[in-house]
Amino acid sequence: xxxxxxxxxxxxxxxxxxxxxxxxxxxxxxxxxxxxxxxxxxxxxxxxxxxxxxxxxxxxxxxxxxxxxxxxxxxxxxxxxxxxxxxxxxxxxxxxxxxxxxxxxxxxxxxxxxxxxxxxxxxxxxxxxxxxxxxxxxxxxxxxxxxxxxxxxxxxxxxxxxxxxxxxxxx
Numbered sequence: 001x002x003x004x005x006x007x008x009x010x011x012x013x014x015x016x017x018x019x020x021x022x023x024x025x026x027x028x029x030x031x032x033x034x035x036x037x038x039x040x041x042x043x044x045x046x047x048x049x050x051x052x053x054x055x056x057x058x059x060x061x062x063x064x065x066x067x068x069x070x071x072x073x074x075x076x077x078x079x080x081x082x083x084x085x086x087x088x089x090x091x092x093x094x095x096x097x098x099x100x101x102x103x104x105x106x107x108x109x110x111x112x113x114x115x116x117x118x119x120x121x122x123x124x125x126x127x128x129x130x131x132x133x134x135x136x137x138x139x140x141x142x143x144x145x146x147x148x149x150x151x152x153x154x155x156x157x158x159x160x161x162x163x164x165x166x167x168x169x170x171x
Contacts, residue, residue: 017053076102
């Protein structure tokens with residue numbers, strides 16, 4: 001499983017960012033790295049963003065290999081250096097997301113309880129989940145509503161359904 005750095009970084013670092021765009025079954029994936037760690041993975045066309053840095057496909061060879069294996073159904077966990085930028089609360093949620101097993105789901109209330117919060121913190125967890133900058137690798141798609149429904153997903157519920165089906169063997 002990928003380890004999320006728990007330093008106090010807030011996204012203010014001046015280190016150069018690099019990016020690349022990969023084709024995938026859910027559309028283009030824009031990967032962004034800084035200081036050798038993945039800081040973002042966006043779905044859809046993000047190439048217009050000014051914070052991506054220069055394009056450097058070679059810097060993402062391992063991430064590309066692991067993502068291709070994931071989409072081929074050959075990989076169930078990622079082993080990449082990650083450094084998502086966010087608040088301590090967001091990082092605690094993202095760490096729990098990374099712990100949800102492949103093919104499984106959890107509810108927002110369950111995530112709240114796992115990080116030591118009351119189930120009534122589910123909305124705050126949902127907000128942090130929605131702010132997850134490293135989709136797929138930090139599997140925010142594995143979080144569902146209390147009734148098992150596919151609640152909102154920043155990249156669209158069609159993509160969320162695809163990812164869950166892929167992991168549950170229903171390709």
